[in-house]
Amino acid sequence: MKNVRQSEILTIVQSKDIDTQEQLLEELRARGFSTTQATISRDIKELRLVKELTSSGGYRYAPSERKPSSTSDTRLRNIFKEGVISVEVAQNIVVVRTMPGLASAACSALDAMEIDGMVGSLAGDDTGILIMRDNSLAQQFNSEVHKLLR
Numbered sequence: 001m002k003n004v005r006q007s008e009i010l011t012i013v014q015s016k017d018i019d020t021q022e023q024l025l026e027e028l029r030a031r032g033f034s035t036t037q038a039t040i041s042r043d044i045k046e047l048r049l050v051k052e053l054t055s056s057g058g059y060r061y062a063p064s065e066r067k068p069s070s071t072s073d074t075r076l077r078n079i080f081k082e083g084v085i086s087v088e089v090a091q092n093i094v095v096v097r098t099m100p101g102l103a104s105a106a107c108s109a110l111d112a113m114e115i116d117g118m119v120g121s122l123a124g125d126d127t128g129i130l131i132m133r134d135n136s137l138a139q140q141f142n143s144e145v146h147k148l149l150r
Contacts, residue, residue, distance in 0.1 A: 012031075013049060094132060098128065
């Protein structure tokens with residue numbers, strides 16, 4: 001369903017000037033998709049949609065012409081390795097402690113890695129939390145992170 005919805009989102013933004021998530025949500029609902037604004041927000045991020053200036057001076061969502069690069073992935077991994085102090089598991093939540101000011105960068109790096117089983121992340125100044133689908137995925141991720149940090 002996700003792939004079908006995201007394909008429809010691309011069709012919509014390529015055929016209409018959509019400048020808000022609400023407009024996109026309305027278009028999807030008119031086409032028979034039942035979804036939420038939070039899901040639309042995640043889809044926009046995953047599809048790497050950007051807002052571009054239209055000829056009328058407004059803005060619209062459009063597919064990014066910039067493709068993700070392995071160089072940026074490497075940079076994000078390096079930020080993660082250099083900034084993370086510790087990683088601990090509490091059931092399905094993984095707590096990531098970082099140097100001051102780096103939790104957001106660490107969580108952003110993890111988001112970009114598209115980790116299986118990660119529902120989302122939330123970052124403060126020096127602490128980030130990752131919400132995993134279940135306890136075993138959290139434990140598995142914790143083991144992988146400890147290998148990465150060595």
